[in-house]
Amino acid sequence: MTHVKPVRVILIAARNATSCGVDALARKAGALVTRVASEATAVEYLRRAEGDLVMIEVDLDVPAFVARLRAERIAVPVIACGSDRADARVMLAGRNTPDDYVQLPVQHEPVTTANLSGEATPWFIVAGCDAMRGVVQYGLSMAATTAPILIQGETGTGKELMARLIHAGSNRPGHFLTIECQGVAPEILEIELFGRKSGDHSQRPGRLGEASGGTIFLRGVETLPPALQARLLDALQTSAICGMGTHADASTAARLITSANDITAALVERGQFRADLLARLSLAKINLPPLRERNADIDALSWCFAQRFAALYDLPVRPYDDEAAAILHSYPWPGNVRELEETVHRATLLSRTPRIGADALVHANGARLDRAHCKPSDEILVDRLVGHTVAEVERELILQTLESCGGNRTSASSVLGISVRTLRNKLKTFVQAGISVSPSH
Numbered sequence: 001m002t003h004v005k006p007v008r009v010i011l012i013a014a015r016n017a018t019s020c021g022v023d024a025l026a027r028k029a030g031a032l033v034t035r036v037a038s039e040a041t042a043v044e045y046l047r048r049a050e051g052d053l054v055m056i057e058v059d060l061d062v063p064a065f066v067a068r069l070r071a072e073r074i075a076v077p078v079i080a081c082g083s084d085r086a087d088a089r090v091m092l093a094g095r096n097t098p099d100d101y102v103q104l105p106v107q108h109e110p111v112t113t114a115n116l117s118g119e120a121t122p123w124f125i126v127a128g129c130d131a132m133r134g135v136v137q138y139g140l141s142m143a144a145t146t147a148p149i150l151i152q153g154e155t156g157t158g159k160e161l162m163a164r165l166i167h168a169g170s171n172r173p174g175h176f177l178t179i180e181c182q183g184v185a186p187e188i189l190e191i192e193l194f195g196r197k198s199g200d201h202s203q204r205p206g207r208l209g210e211a212s213g214g215t216i217f218l219r220g221v222e223t224l225p226p227a228l229q230a231r232l233l234d235a236l237q238t239s240a241i242c243g244m245g246t247h248a249d250a251s252t253a254a255r256l257i258t259s260a261n262d263i264t265a266a267l268v269e270r271g272q273f274r275a276d277l278l279a280r281l282s283l284a285k286i287n288l289p290p291l292r293e294r295n296a297d298i299d300a301l302s303w304c305f306a307q308r309f310a311a312l313y314d315l316p317v318r319p320y321d322d323e324a325a326a327i328l329h330s331y332p333w334p335g336n337v338r339e340l341e342e343t344v345h346r347a348t349l350l351s352r353t354p355r356i357g358a359d360a361l362v363h364a365n366g367a368r369l370d371r372a373h374c375k376p377s378d379e380i381l382v383d384r385l386v387g388h389t390v391a392e393v394e395r396e397l398i399l400q401t402l403e404s405c406g407g408n409r410t411s412a413s414s415v416l417g418i419s420v421r422t423l424r425n426k427l428k429t430f431v432q433a434g435i436s437v438s439p440s441h
Contacts, residue, residue: 011036054078055078075177075180135288140165148257150259152285163176215254217258221260226271236256292333306320306348327369334408335410402437
């Protein structure tokens, strides 16, 4: 029988949280609990990779702690716990929010146990449509193997959730470690991947070396700079990472899963991504469909999110009225499942009627999901483009797409099929030319 490594929980408790049952519940779930009195001490443990999950009292500065972890690129789930749900609402409404909240004193064990039980966590993906069902089945069929997997899909399609689902189905004894590649300075990312060997207090191991028996998830791998691509390829050929090096032992080696918005032949041809590295990363390739191609899943997803947020705010679970349901199905969801989740979150807070109406379905800036933008025509009217320059057509396409996405640059870039950086550069030229641009939210 495969031995599952216990989850290492760091409990940040300034007061006697043990009497509230957090310690006892975590240990009952098979976790190893280390109690510390301050956020700084917890960070020191995490720098040494000595924690898999953090529980922090809600009356501490949770947003500041989460922000500090993000600044240091420490990827670890954070669960806030407290007896005052009003405090939790304020905390969860702002930026740098934790991953979950547990009400104290603990009265219902199953939910909290699921949060603490590591590989036993019930990761699941809604897959009602045939395309998504096939993708999930393929991913799970590869779970028990040591094959490196590349997961591709637009922003918000659930690439990390798929990676976690595969890890949960693999029964690997180690832990799931996430490394963010996009937007990280090369020198910081190099330390994150390979560690820092120095004699000072800032010495820390690399994630590639500490994930023995577990799964390493590289998010946004297409953004790796060339120098790190070369070093990663060398590490894959010589170190114990499953399916890569010739000396890897499947019982102790780390399994590698990567994700990317897109890695096309064009990136390889332009020299932006190594062909040999891509070949090694994508022994198995999973392409997640965008939400606009999963219309059959929208009802289940929106209902699941409605139940989750209603429970969080002690509100009744409300169904959608006919107009709201029609918008949910007709809106193109450029931000995919993540945008749907955020929209339902706002609708739960804004709705004041027994049923969630269309007026509660809004973008982050408060603009309604306009039905006029819900179903873009499948046919491009070329006649209307004649007489305009390519630059004018491109500019109008970018600006209208940005407006339909409520000013969200990430969503608009996904719809347009370009990178966020390219979109920002083009918007900058528009602003310099005196053209109004929708503000980002």
